[in-house]
Amino acid sequence: MFGVAKQLRKAGILGMNERNADYIMRYNPRRLYPLVDDKALTKKIALAAGMAVPDLYGIIDNQGDVKRFGDIVADYDSFVVKPAQGSGGDGIVVVTGRSSRKRDTFRLASGVLVSEDEIRYHISNIVGGQYSLSGNLDKALIEYCVQFDPVFSEVSYQGVPDVRVIVYRGYPAMAMVRLPTRASDGKANLHQGAVGAGIDLGTGVTLSGVLDSHIVEDHPDTGALITGLEIPQWDFILEQSARGYEVTGLGYLGVDIVIDRELGPLILEMNARPGLAIQIANQSGLATRVERIDEIHDPSLGPAERTAIARKEFGH
Amino acid sequence: MKQRYVYVLAAILTVIGLSIFAYKWRVLGFPIVEDEETQVWTIESAIKFDSGPGSIKVKLNIPTLTPGFRTHNENSVSRGYGFSLNYPSGGREAQWAIRRADGPQTIYYRISVYEDDTAELSDTTPPFPPPPVIEEPLKTAVDVVVSDVREHSADTASFTTELLHYMNDPSPGPNVELLMSEVESPSDFVQTVTTMLAAARIPARMIRGFRLEGRQRSAQVVPWLEVHDGDRWRYFNPATGEENIPDKFLIWWRGSEPLVSVEGGSNVEFHFAVQEYHLDAVAIAERQARQQDSNLVDFSLYSLPIQTQAVYGVLLMIPIGALVMVLMRNFVGVHAFGTFMPVLIALAFRETKLLWGVVLFTLLVTLGLSIRFLLERLRLLLVPRLSAVLIVVVLLMLLISLVSHQLGMETGLSVALFPMVIIAMTIERMSVIWEERGAVDAMHAGFGSLAIAVFAFIAMGQRWLEHLIFTFPELLLVILAITLLAGRYTGYRLFELSRFKELAQK
Numbered sequence: 001m002f003g004v005a006k007q008l009r010k011a012g013i014l015g016m017n018e019r020n021a022d023y024i025m026r027y028n029p030r031r032l033y034p035l036v037d038d039k040a041l042t043k044k045i046a047l048a049a050g051m052a053v054p055d056l057y058g059i060i061d062n063q064g065d066v067k068r069f070g071d072i073v074a075d076y077d078s079f080v081v082k083p084a085q086g087s088g089g090d091g092i093v094v095v096t097g098r099s100s101r102k103r104d105t106f107r108l109a110s111g112v113l114v115s116e117d118e119i120r121y122h123i124s125n126i127v128g129g130q131y132s133l134s135g136n137l138d139k140a141l142i143e144y145c146v147q148f149d150p151v152f153s154e155v156s157y158q159g160v161p162d163v164r165v166i167v168y169r170g171y172p173a174m175a176m177v178r179l180p181t182r183a184s185d186g187k188a189n190l191h192q193g194a195v196g197a198g199i200d201l202g203t204g205v206t207l208s209g210v211l212d213s214h215i216v217e218d219h220p221d222t223g224a225l226i227t228g229l230e231i232p233q234w235d236f237i238l239e240q241s242a243r244g245y246e247v248t249g250l251g252y253l254g255v256d257i258v259i260d261r262e263l264g265p266l267i268l269e270m271n272a273r274p275g276l277a278i279q280i281a282n283q284s285g286l287a288t289r290v291e292r293i294d295e296i297h298d299p300s301l302g303p304a305e306r307t308a309i310a311r312k313e314f315g316h
Numbered sequence: 317m318k319q320r321y322v323y324v325l326a327a328i329l330t331v332i333g334l335s336i337f338a339y340k341w342r343v344l345g346f347p348i349v350e351d352e353e354t355q356v357w358t359i360e361s362a363i364k365f366d367s368g369p370g371s372i373k374v375k376l377n378i379p380t381l382t383p384g385f386r387t388h389n390e391n392s393v394s395r396g397y398g399f400s401l402n403y404p405s406g407g408r409e410a411q412w413a414i415r416r417a418d419g420p421q422t423i424y425y426r427i428s429v430y431e432d433d434t435a436e437l438s439d440t441t442p443p444f445p446p447p448p449v450i451e452e453p454l455k456t457a458v459d460v461v462v463s464d465v466r467e468h469s470a471d472t473a474s475f476t477t478e479l480l481h482y483m484n485d486p487s488p489g490p491n492v493e494l495l496m497s498e499v500e501s502p503s504d505f506v507q508t509v510t511t512m513l514a515a516a517r518i519p520a521r522m523i524r525g526f527r528l529e530g531r532q533r534s535a536q537v538v539p540w541l542e543v544h545d546g547d548r549w550r551y552f553n554p555a556t557g558e559e560n561i562p563d564k565f566l567i568w569w570r571g572s573e574p575l576v577s578v579e580g581g582s583n584v585e586f587h588f589a590v591q592e593y594h595l596d597a598v599a600i601a602e603r604q605a606r607q608q609d610s611n612l613v614d615f616s617l618y619s620l621p622i623q624t625q626a627v628y629g630v631l632l633m634i635p636i637g638a639l640v641m642v643l644m645r646n647f648v649g650v651h652a653f654g655t656f657m658p659v660l661i662a663l664a665f666r667e668t669k670l671l672w673g674v675v676l677f678t679l680l681v682t683l684g685l686s687i688r689f690l691l692e693r694l695r696l697l698l699v700p701r702l703s704a705v706l707i708v709v710v711l712l713m714l715l716i717s718l719v720s721h722q723l724g725m726e727t728g729l730s731v732a733l734f735p736m737v738i739i740a741m742t743i744e745r746m747s748v749i750w751e752e753r754g755a756v757d758a759m760h761a762g763f764g765s766l767a768i769a770v771f772a773f774i775a776m777g778q779r780w781l782e783h784l785i786f787t788f789p790e791l792l793l794v795i796l797a798i799t800l801l802a803g804r805y806t807g808y809r810l811f812e813l814s815r816f817k818e819l820a821q822k
Contacts, residue, residue: 004813007820017646018806063697090752121695128698130748192753213815283819 012285014276023290027169027251028272035248036270040084040139049247051240052266055144066124070116078145081123083131085138089189091131093122094145094159109158110185146266149232149259154224157181160258162188163237166274167253169297170245172238172310173289175199176281177206177231182221190277195219197226198282202315204234210280237265242303244270289314322804326797333793346787347597354597356388357528358428360589365581367417372580374423377569380408385566388428388600397423407569429566430600445514457491462516472518472545473559480557483509506539506554507572519544525567528590535588598787617786632785635795637662637772642802644768649809651764653742658768660735665773668730676716676731677766683712684743706740
C-alpha cells in the first residue's frame with residue numbers, strides 16, 4: 001500500500017488533499033470563487049476581456065419569469081439550458097431541434113422529445129436551486145448550442161465534446177479533451193462516464209484516453225480511434241485558457257473550451273476546483289508540472305509568452 | 317509557513333489538553349476508567365455520659381495528619397452543644413460545651429476517609445526533646461539502659477529497635493524490670509519508651525489508632541510508636557521492635573493525652589464504629605479538588621444537573637464522530653452525502669442499536685426514494701417538493717413503527733429517533749444524483765454515508781471513550797489538534813491509490 005503511494009509520489013501524481021491544501025487554498029482566494037461559480041458572471045468578465053463565449057439568449061432568475069422561456073427561444077431551434085451555479089455538468093439540457101410537427105416540442109441531444117412544459121419545470125428546478133453548489137436560488141442560462149467541429153464527430157456520442165485546460169499561475173499545465181459517450185448521456189463529464197483523452201501540450205495531438213480510470217485507445221460507442229486527433233487552433237485555445245488567469249485571478253484554474261465549427265474555440269466555463277482525472281488521461285502527474293511552473297514562474301510575462309513556454313516545457 | 321502555524325497550534329492545544337488531563341488524573345485522582353470505585357470508611361465515635369449538675373465540656377482528639385488516608389468529609393452531631401475546634405500541639409481537638417444538660421448525653425463525631433498513597437505525612441521536624449525530668453532510682457535505670465542500647469546501635473532506627481528489644485525481653489534485667497514495674501497497659505509501655513527515647517534526645521511520640529477492616533462495631537485502639545530520625549517520622553511496632561505500621565492503620569491522635577475528656581459528666585463511655593462502603597471515584601476526586609481550592613472542578617461536567625449531564629454525554633461524542641468522518645473522507649476517500657449527515661445518523665444508531673439502525677435507515681431511505689421518484693412526475697417546485705419528501709418521511713416512520721409494533725418487534729419503534737430532516741435531505745440529494753449521474757453514483761454515496769455512520773457509531777459507542785471524554789473534556793482539545801493536523805494532510809487518500817493505480821505501474 002505504501003509502496004503504491006511512493007510510486008505515485010515519484011510519478012508526480014497530485015492527490016485530492018494536496019490539490020486542496022497546497023494549490024486551491026493557496027492560489028484561489030475564496031472571494032474570487034463567485035466569478036467562476038456563477039456562469040453568467042464568468043461569461044460577462046470573459047466577454048469584457050475580449051474572449052469568445054457562446055452567445056447568451058436569455059437569463060431566467062425567478063419563478064415568475066419561467067413562462068418567458070417560450071419567448072426567449074422563439075427564434076432558435078437549438079439551444080442549451082444550464083444552471084448558472086451548477087457543477088460537473090449537472091442540470092444541463094441540450095436542445096438540438098424542434099419537432100417538425102409541433103413547434104413547442106423539443107428534441108434533446110439524446111433524441112428524446114420533450115414538451116415545453118417539461119423544460120419549464122426543469123428551469124423552475126434550476127431557479128429553485130436544485131443544482132446550485134450552495135443550494136441557494138439560482139439562475140437558468142439559455143445560450144447558443146455549440147455546433148462542434150467535425151474533428152470530433154467520430155469520437156463523440158451525442159452531446160458536445162470540450163477541451164479542459166488546467167492553468168496554473170497563468171501557465172497551461174495539462175489538457176485533455178472530454179468526449180461524451182452513451183453512458184455519460186451526452187455529457188462531457190468523466191464522472192458520468194465520458195471518455196477523457198490527454199493532449200500533448202506541444203502539438204495539440206491527443207494521447208490515449210481514459211474511461212472510468214482505465215486507459216482506452218478507442219471510443220466505447222463509435223469504436224473510432226481516440227489517439228492521434230489533432231485539435232484545431234491549439235495555440236489559440238491555450239492562449240485563451242492562459243488568459244483565464246488574468247480574467248479571474250485564480251491561480252489553479254480549469255478552463256473548459258468548446259470548438260464551434262464556425263465560431264472556433266469558445267470559453268464555456270471556468271472551474272476553481274478542476275478534477276484530477278486529467279492525470280490519468282495524460283498518464284502524467286500534475287505535481288511534477290506545477291512544481292516546474294513554480295520554478296520558471298515569471299509574473300511579467302503575458303498569456304502568449306506563457307503559452308509558448310508551457311508548450312515547450314510540457315510538449316512530448 | 318501556514319504549515320508551521322498549524323503544527324504550533326496543534327502542539328499548543330495538545331499540551332494544554334494533556335496537561336489538564338494529567339493534572340486531573342494524577343493529582344486530583346479523577347478515574348480514567350469508568351465505574352472505578354474507592355473504598356471509603358466512615359468512623360463514628362460516640363461519647364456517652366451522664367450529665368452532671370453544672371456546665372459540661374467535652375474534648376475529643378480527632379485525626380489530623382493521617383498518612384495513607386485522606387479525609388472525605390467529617391461532621392459532628394450533638395444536641396444543643398457549642399462546637400469548636402482547637403489545635404493543641406501536634407493534633408486537633410474537637411470541643412463541645414453546654415451550660416446545662418439533663419440526663420444521659422451522646423455526642424457523635426463522624427469522619428469518612430479513603431486510602432490515598434500520596435497523602436504523605438507533611439509534619440514539621442520536631443525540636444530535640446528536653447531531657448526528661450526523672451526521679452531516682454528510675455533515672456539511673458534509664459541512663460544505664462540508654463547507654464547499653466546506644467552501644468548496640470548505629471542510628472536512630474536501630475537504637476529504637478534495640479531499645480524495644482531490651483524492654484520486651486521476656487527475662488529482663490533489673491533495670492528494665494524496674495522501669496516496667498509501673499507499666500500497666502500497652503499505652504503506658506509506649507509512653508515509657510517515649511520518655512526513654514527523650515532521654516536519648518530522640519524525638520518520639522505515641523500515636524494511637526486502629527486498623528480499618530470491614531465493619532467493626534467497636535474498633536480496638538492500638539498504641540504505636542513514632543520516632544523522628546531527623547529526616548522523617550518512622551513507625552515502630554512497640555511489641556516487636558520492628559519498623560512498620562499495620563496495613564490500613566488510621567492514626568487517630570498523637571501524644572499521651574487521653575482520647576476523651578469530659579468535664580462535668582460521669583460514666584463516660586466511648587467507642588469507635590467503623591463502616592466500610594464504596595463511593596464513585598469521581599465524587600471523591602471532586603471533593604479533593606474542592607479541598608485543594610482547584611478551580612478546575614468548578615468546570616467539571618459532573619457539577620451540572622443530571623439531565624444536562626446526559627445531554628452532554630451524547631454531545632461530547634460528536635467530535636469523535638467528526639474525527640471518524642475526517643479520517644474516512646480525507647484519508648480513506650469515502651464519498652458521502654452532506655458533511656455531517658453520517659454523524660447524525662450515527663447518533664440515531666445509539667438509540668436503535670446497530671443492526672436495527674442499519675435496517676431501518678436502509679428501509680426508510682429506500683421507501684423514501686421510491687416515493688420521491690413518484691413525486692418527480694408531479695413536477696413540484698423545489699421547496700414544496702422537499703417539504704413533501706419530509707412529510708412522507710414522517711409518515712413512513714409512523715408506518716414502520718406501527719407495523720413493527722403489530723409484528724411484536726418493539727425495536728422498530730425506535731425509528732422515531734432518526735433525524736427526519738436529515739433523512740429527507742438525504743433522500744432528495746440521492747434522488748438528484750440518481751437522476752443526474754445514475755444509480756451507481758447514488759448508491760456509492762449512499763453506502764458511503766452508511767459506512768461512515770457505522771464506523772462513527774462504533775467509535776462513539778465506546779463506553780471507556782465516552783467516560784474519558786466526559787470526565788476529561790479537555791481531551792477534546794487534543795481531538796481538535798488532530799483535526800487541525802488532518803486539515804493539512806496532503807498525502808494520497810486510500811482510494812486514490814487504486815484510482816491512480818495505472819499511473820503507478822508505469
